[in-house]
Amino acid sequence: MGLFDKLFPHRPPGGSPRAYFKTLTAYQPVYTTYRGGLYEMALTRAAVAAFARHCSKLHLGIAGDFRPELRPVLGQQPNPWMDASKFLARAATIYMVQNNAFIVPLEDAAGRLTGYYPVLPQQTSVREYGGQAYLQYEFWGGQQAAVELSRAGLLTQHQYEDDFFGSDNRPLAPTLQVMHTQDEGIVNGIKNATTIRFLARLSANLKPKDITAERRRFAEDNLAGNDTGVMMFDSKYADVKQIESAALVVNPKQQELIRGNVFEYFGTNEKILTNTYTEDEWNAYYEGCIEPFAIQLSLVLTAMTFTPEQIRAGAAVIATANRLQYASNNTKLNIVTQLFDRGFLTHNQGLEIFNMSPVSDGDRRFIRKEYAEVSDVSKLNTEPVEPKEGKGNGDHTGDS
Known part of the structure; x- marks a missing residue:
C-alpha cells in the first residue's frame, strides 16, 4: 500500500x-x-x-x-x-x-x-x-x-x-519578475565582462573571414601562448586596448x-x-x-x-x-524571580526558562508566607510588637 x-x-x-x-x-x-x-x-x-x-x-x-x-x-x-x-x-x-x-x-x-x-x-x-x-x-x-x-x-x-x-x-508577481530580471542581468554582465578582454582596431578594411583569422592569430600569439608578459602588434592594428572587467552591481536603491x-x-x-x-x-x-x-x-x-x-x-x-527562550538573561531573571515566589512557576519551569534540565521533586509551587488574601487582611495582627526588655532593644542597665 x-x-x-x-x-x-x-x-x-x-x-x-x-x-x-x-x-x-x-x-x-x-x-x-x-x-x-x-x-x-x-x-x-x-x-x-x-x-x-x-x-x-x-x-x-x-x-x-x-x-x-x-x-x-x-x-x-x-x-x-x-x-x-x-x-x-x-x-x-x-x-x-x-x-x-x-x-x-x-x-x-x-x-x-x-x-x-x-x-x-x-x-x-x-x-x-x-x-x-x-x-x-x-x-x-x-x-x-x-x-x-x-x-x-x-x-x-x-x-x-x-x-x-x-x-x-499575484500581487507579488511584478517584484518577482524584477528580481528574476536583475539576477539574469548580473549573470549575463559577468559573462560578457570575462569574455571580452581586449579591443583591437585594424588599420585597414578586411574581409570577414580575414578578420576572423586575424583574431585567432592575435590571441594565440599574444594571449594563449605568451609567457613574456609583453604584447606586440604590427601596423595592421591602429590600436589595441585592454578592457578592464568591472563587477556588475545592482542599483542599491532599487x-x-x-x-x-x-x-x-x-x-x-x-x-x-x-x-x-x-x-x-x-x-x-x-x-x-x-x-x-x-x-x-x-x-x-x-x-x-x-x-x-x-x-x-x-x-x-x-x-x-x-x-x-528568546528573552535576555535579565528579562528571564526578573520573570523567574517575580513569579516563582508567587506560585506562578515551579522550580522546573524556572529551570526550563534558562534551558536547564529539570530536577526531581521540582514540580511543587511556593509562595511567600507574608502574603494573604484580600478578604483575610482584617484577620492579620497589624499592631506593632513591643520589644521585650533585655532582648537587644537598645536599653542598657547599670552605670555607663
Missing part, C-alpha cells in the same frame, strides 16, 4: 463527488497550486524558510481530558513519516507559499483519528455529494481523492474573493525597494532572516506572524480532533511557543 492509499483509504459512496458546492460569492470553489516562482527565488524562500523554522518550534498539546492517546501523536509524531517539527515546518511552508494549507486525517480500521498529514495537491475544489461538502484533491501524479470538508483541515490567508480558499500571490516589497508582503525583516533580532523585534515578529498561524492551526486541529460536544466541554488542541 502506497502513501496515497494510506492517506485516503476511504472513497465517497457511489464515486467521486461531481457537483461544485454552491457559494455565496458565486466564485467556483476551486484552488489551483502554482508551482515555482515564489519558492524558487532566494529572498522569498529565505522569508518562507525563516517563518517555517520558527513555526517548527511550536508545541502541539491537548487541553482537557478527551483523547489522551493523541497527546504523543501531536507532540511527537503526527504521522508515520514526519515528526512534529517536520509536520509544523511543512504545514507552515505550504501555508506561506500557497496561502492555503490542507491537512488530512489519518484513521485506523475502526475509523478513529490516529494522525495528521499536510498535503500539497495540484488542485483542490469543494464539491457536493449527497448534501455533504467534500474537499476533492487532484495531485501532480494524477491521483484523485476526496475527504469530507468537516473532517479535513484547511488553513488560509489573504482570503477575500473565495468563500473557502485564500487568494494567490535593490532596497525590492527587499522592502518582499519584507512587507511576508511581514518580516532583515534581522529575522539573519537571526540578529533583539528581544523586542522577535516579540513583534511572533505576534504579527507566528501567533496568527498558531491560533489558526490550533482551531483547525481542534475541529478535526474533537466533536462539538467535546469542544464545548473544553477540549482543544493548543499550539504554544516558549517565547521566553
Whole structure:
C-alpha cells in the first residue's frame, strides 16, 4: 500500500463527488497550486524558510481530558513519516507559499483519528455529494481523492474573493519578475565582462573571414601562448586596448525597494532572516506572524480532533511557543524571580526558562508566607510588637 492509499483509504459512496458546492460569492470553489516562482527565488524562500523554522518550534498539546492517546501523536509524531517539527515546518511552508494549507486525517480500521498529514495537491475544489461538502484533491501524479470538508483541515490567508480558499500571490508577481530580471542581468554582465578582454582596431578594411583569422592569430600569439608578459602588434592594428572587467552591481536603491516589497508582503525583516533580532523585534515578529498561524492551526486541529460536544466541554488542541527562550538573561531573571515566589512557576519551569534540565521533586509551587488574601487582611495582627526588655532593644542597665 502506497502513501496515497494510506492517506485516503476511504472513497465517497457511489464515486467521486461531481457537483461544485454552491457559494455565496458565486466564485467556483476551486484552488489551483502554482508551482515555482515564489519558492524558487532566494529572498522569498529565505522569508518562507525563516517563518517555517520558527513555526517548527511550536508545541502541539491537548487541553482537557478527551483523547489522551493523541497527546504523543501531536507532540511527537503526527504521522508515520514526519515528526512534529517536520509536520509544523511543512504545514507552515505550504501555508506561506500557497496561502492555503490542507491537512488530512489519518484513521485506523475502526475509523478513529490516529494522525495528521499536510498535503500539497495540484488542485483542490469543494464539491457536493449527497448534501455533504467534500474537499476533492487532484495531485501532480494524477491521483484523485476526496475527504469530507468537516473532517479535513484547511488553513488560509489573504482570503477575500473565495468563500473557502485564500487568494494567490499575484500581487507579488511584478517584484518577482524584477528580481528574476536583475539576477539574469548580473549573470549575463559577468559573462560578457570575462569574455571580452581586449579591443583591437585594424588599420585597414578586411574581409570577414580575414578578420576572423586575424583574431585567432592575435590571441594565440599574444594571449594563449605568451609567457613574456609583453604584447606586440604590427601596423595592421591602429590600436589595441585592454578592457578592464568591472563587477556588475545592482542599483542599491532599487535593490532596497525590492527587499522592502518582499519584507512587507511576508511581514518580516532583515534581522529575522539573519537571526540578529533583539528581544523586542522577535516579540513583534511572533505576534504579527507566528501567533496568527498558531491560533489558526490550533482551531483547525481542534475541529478535526474533537466533536462539538467535546469542544464545548473544553477540549482543544493548543499550539504554544516558549517565547521566553528568546528573552535576555535579565528579562528571564526578573520573570523567574517575580513569579516563582508567587506560585506562578515551579522550580522546573524556572529551570526550563534558562534551558536547564529539570530536577526531581521540582514540580511543587511556593509562595511567600507574608502574603494573604484580600478578604483575610482584617484577620492579620497589624499592631506593632513591643520589644521585650533585655532582648537587644537598645536599653542598657547599670552605670555607663
